[in-house]
Amino acid sequence: MGRWEPDAQGRLARAALELYAEQGYEQTTVQDIAERAGVTERTFFRYFADKREVLFDGAHTLERLAVAGVAAAPPGAGPLEAAGAGVVRGCDALADRFQHARTRAGVVAANPGLQERELLKMAALGRAVAAALRDRGTPEPAAALAAEAAVAAFRVGFEAWVAGDGRRGLDDHVRAALAELRALAGG
Amino acid sequence: MGRWEPDAQGRLARAALELYAEQGYEQTTVQDIAERAGVTERTFFRYFADKREVLFDGAHTLERLAVAGVAAAPPGAGPLEAAGAGVVRGCDALADRFQHARTRAGVVAANPGLQERELLKMAALGRAVAAALRDRGTPEPAAALAAEAAVAAFRVGFEAWVAGDGRRGLDDHVRAALAELRALAGG
C-alpha cells in the first residue's frame, strides 16, 4: 500500500460535484473540495486547471468518440449526415450515466461561469468534428457549418434527455433533433 | 464642466482593448486599465462585472437588432429564414467598425477565458433569437435549432469577415454562410 490513497483525481471530481450540488458552486471553496477528498488545495490545482474544469474531465471522451463516429460514416454520406453520425456516436460517452449527467446539468444550469465552460467544450467538440469532416474531404466553410449544426442538435437532444425521465436514450433524442434540423432546412 | 472627465465607461473600454492588444489579456491588470483611463480600480468594477466583460458591452445592441430582424421577417418566412434575417440585421451593430472588430477578435482568439465569454454572448443571442421565433409561432424544438443554426452561420461569417480585408461587408459573409447551410441540409 502506498503513502496515499489512490485516485486522488477521481475523489476530487466526485467531491466537487457533490459539494457543488449540495451547497452551490460559488459557496464551495477549493479547500472544501480538497478536504473532502483528503488532499490539499495545491493538489487540486495539480489535476485541474481551475475550479470549473473539475466538472469537465469527461469532455475528451465525448470528443474522441464523435471524431471516430465521423470517420466511420459511410463514404457516400454528406457532411451533415457524417457530423450527425459523429455526435450520435458521442452519446455513448454519457449513455449509462443518466443520474450523474442530470445532477451535473443542474449544477451547470445554476451558474453562468460553468455554462461558459460547457460552451467552450461544445465549441471544441465542434472544431474536432469539423476537422474530422475535412479529413474525409469536406471543404470549408461546409465542414464548420455542418459540425456546428450537428453540435447544436446534440445540445438540444441532451437538454431534452436530462429534462426527461431517462427512459428514452440520449442517442434517440439527438437523432430526433437531427431529423428536425434537416426538416427545417429542407422545408 | 464637471469634477470628472465624462464617459469613464468608454475610456475604460478603450483602455482595456488597447492594453489587451498591446501586452496581452493576462499580463494586463485591472489597475493598469484604471490608470490609463484615469479612474480607480473600484470604478472599473462599478461599470463592468469582471475583467472580461469590458470587451463585450456591445453585445446587447447586436441582440436587440437581431430580435428586431426576426420580428420584421415576412409572415411567410420559415424559421431558418426568419432567424437568418435576424442575424443579418444584427450585422448593422458591427458593420462600420471593421478595425475595432478585428483588433478585438485577435485579442479574444488569444485567450480561452475571453472565448468562453464570447460563446456565452453567442448563446444568449441564440436564446433571444429562439424566443423571437416562438413569438411568431415557431414551436420548440424547431425554434431553438433554427436559432442555433443561424447563430452558427453568423459566427462563421464573422470569422471570414475579420480574416479578410473588410471590403466585403459582414452581412455579405453571413448571407453566404446561411446559403451554404441551406445547401448542406437540402442536398
Place this chain on the structure above:
DNA sequence: GTCTATAGGGCGATAGAC
C-alpha cells in the same frame, strides 16, 4: 474608498516506488 477572502501560479521539500 478600504478591507479581505479566494483563486491560482511558482518553487522547493518530502516521501515513497522502482
Place this chain on the structure above:
DNA sequence: GTCTATCGCCCTATAGAC
C-alpha cells in the same frame, strides 16, 4: 540513484463585502 505524487509556503490579482 531517478521518477512521481503530494505538501507547504509564498505571492499577486480578482472581486465582493463592508
